[in-house]
Amino acid sequence: MTTSSSGHCHGLITLAKPDNQAAGLGAQSYELYLQEFVHRLQQVLRGDDRLIKLAADKYCLLLREVEQRHHAELAVAKLSRHLSAPAEIVGERVFFDYTAALVLPDPRTAAKEMMQLAETALATALRTGRRAVVLDREQVRRMPRPDPGLLPRIESAIDQGEFLLYYQPKVDARYRTVAGAEGLVRWHDSKRKKVVGPGEFIATAEQSPLIVPLTETLLRNAVARCVNWAAPLSVAVNVPPVVLETGSVVGVVGDVLEFYGLQAERLVLEITERGELPANAIGHLHKLRELGVKIAIDDFGTGQCSLSYFRDLPADEVKIDQSFVAAMRDSAKDCSIIRGCIDLAHHCDMQVTAEGVEDEACADMLTQMGCNVLQGYLFGRPEVAEEFEQNHLSGLLAAAHEADHFSRLLRS
Numbered sequence: 001m002t003t004s005s006s007g008h009c010h011g012l013i014t015l016a017k018p019d020n021q022a023a024g025l026g027a028q029s030y031e032l033y034l035q036e037f038v039h040r041l042q043q044v045l046r047g048d049d050r051l052i053k054l055a056a057d058k059y060c061l062l063l064r065e066v067e068q069r070h071h072a073e074l075a076v077a078k079l080s081r082h083l084s085a086p087a088e089i090v091g092e093r094v095f096f097d098y099t100a101a102l103v104l105p106d107p108r109t110a111a112k113e114m115m116q117l118a119e120t121a122l123a124t125a126l127r128t129g130r131r132a133v134v135l136d137r138e139q140v141r142r143m144p145r146p147d148p149g150l151l152p153r154i155e156s157a158i159d160q161g162e163f164l165l166y167y168q169p170k171v172d173a174r175y176r177t178v179a180g181a182e183g184l185v186r187w188h189d190s191k192r193k194k195v196v197g198p199g200e201f202i203a204t205a206e207q208s209p210l211i212v213p214l215t216e217t218l219l220r221n222a223v224a225r226c227v228n229w230a231a232p233l234s235v236a237v238n239v240p241p242v243v244l245e246t247g248s249v250v251g252v253v254g255d256v257l258e259f260y261g262l263q264a265e266r267l268v269l270e271i272t273e274r275g276e277l278p279a280n281a282i283g284h285l286h287k288l289r290e291l292g293v294k295i296a297i298d299d300f301g302t303g304q305c306s307l308s309y310f311r312d313l314p315a316d317e318v319k320i321d322q323s324f325v326a327a328m329r330d331s332a333k334d335c336s337i338i339r340g341c342i343d344l345a346h347h348c349d350m351q352v353t354a355e356g357v358e359d360e361a362c363a364d365m366l367t368q369m370g371c372n373v374l375q376g377y378l379f380g381r382p383e384v385a386e387e388f389e390q391n392h393l394s395g396l397l398a399a400a401h402e403a404d405h406f407s408r409l410l411r412s
C-alpha cells in the first residue's frame with residue numbers, strides 16, 4: 001500500500017465462518033458465500049474507493065472523502081444495509097456475521113500506521129462483540145493494551161480464589177426495601193497485599209480468554225452465596241459480551257442453578273451495552289432466558305445502537321448509566337432522556353434500575369419518573385458478602401423469623 005492512502009478512511013472488515021451445520025455449507029458453498037460477501041462490499045464502494053483482499057475472509061476498505069465521523073457512520077450504515085440481508089447459497093439462507101472497524105483519516109499518520117490502527121480497532125471490535133466501530137487515531141491510541149505480565153497473575157489469582165464479589169444493594173424505589181444485590185468483583189491480591197478494583201484488571205482480562213473462567217467462577221460464587229440468604233433476593237452478575245459469545249456460560253448457568261437449587265429468576269445477568277451484539281451472543285441470551293434467568297442491559301445510554309437493543313435483546317431490565325443520573329439534577333435534557341428511557345423500557349415490558357443514586361433528591365425524582373429500582377451509595381456501597389448480609393439482610397432475616405413465628409402462632 002502506498003503512503004498516499006493515508007488520507008483515506010481505513011476500514012477493515014472480517015467475516016466469521018458460519019456455523020457449517022446450521023448453514024449446511026460445504027467447502028464449495030463457503031466459496032460462494034465469500035464471493036457474495038465481496039460482491040456486497042463492492043456495492044458499498046464509491047468512485048475512487050478501494051477494496052483490498054487481505055485474506056479470503058478479511059478485507060481492507062479505503063474510503064475517499066470520508067473524513068468526518070458522521071461520514072464514516074453513514075458508511076457503516078451502508079455496510080449494514082448491504083450485509084444484513086441473508087445470502088441464498090444453494091437454497092440455504094445464510095447471514096453475514098461480520099465485524100468492521102473504520103479509522104478516520106489523520107494528516108499526521110502514514111498509511112502503514114493507519115493500517116496498524118485499523119488492526120487494533122478491529123481487534124477491539126471483535127473482543128468487545130461490536131459489529132462495527134468508528135474511531136479516530138487518538139481513540140485507538142488510548143485503548144488499553146493488554147499487559148502481558150498481568151495475565152499470568154490473573155490466572156493464578158483465579159486458581160487461588162483471590163477474586164471475591166462484593167455486594168451492593170438494589171433497592172425497590174417505592175418501598176425502599178432491598179430487592180437484590182449486584183456482585184462487583186475485587187481482587188484480594190495476596191502478593192501486593194491489597195484489594196484491587198475492577199478498573200485495574202477487568203479490561204485486561206476481557207482481552208484474553210481468561211475472562212471466561214473468571215466470569216464463570218464469579219457466577220458460581222454469587223449463586224452459592226445468595227442461595228443462603230434469608231429472603232429471596234436477586235443477585236446480579238456482570239457478564240461481558242465476549243463471554244456471551246463463547247456460549248459455555250449457558251451450560252455453566254444451567255449446572256450451577258441445578259447444583260445449588262436456586263430459582264432461576266433470582267439470577268440476573270448484567271450485559272454491558274457496547275454496540276450491536278453478534279447474532280450468536282443474542283442466541284445464547286435467548287437460551288439463558290429459556291432457563292429462566294433475568295437479563296439486564298447494563299450502562300444503558302453509553303454505548304451505541306441503544307434503540308436496536310430494545311428491539312433485539314431478550315432483556316428484562318435496563319440499567320440507566322450513572323453518568324445520566326449524576327447529570328440529572330442540573331440538566332433538564334438528562335431528565336428528559338431518563339424519563340424517555342423509563343417510558344420506553346416500560347412499554348417494552350422491562351423494568352428500570354437507576355445506577356449511581358447518591359442523594360435523596362435524586363432518588364425521589366427517579367421514583368416519581370417511575371423508575372423501579374435504585375442503586376447507589378445512598379443505599380450502600382459494595383461490601384464483602386458478610387458485611388452486606390449483616391447490614392442489609394439481618395433486618396429481612398428478623399422480619400422473616402417474625403412472620404414465621406406469627407404463622408406458627410396462628411396454626412397452633
Ligand code: C2E
Nearest residue numbers: 184185197198202218238240356357358375376377378382
Ligand atoms: P458497573 O457494572 O456499572 O458497576 C457499577 C459501578 O459503580 C461499581 O464500580 C460501583 O461500585 C459504582 N457505584 C455504585 N454506586 C455508586 C454511586 O452512588 N456513585 C458512584 N460514583 N459510583 C457508584 P466498580 O465496583 O468499581 O465497578 C466498575 C465496573 O467494573 C463495573 O461497572 C463493571 O463494568 C466492571 N465490573 C465490576 N465487577 C465486575 C465483574 O464481576 N465482572 C465484570 N466482567 N465486570 C465487572
Ligand code: CA
Nearest residue numbers: 182238270298
Ligand atoms: Ca453492572
Ligand code: CA
Nearest residue numbers: 298299319355
Ligand atoms: Ca452499570
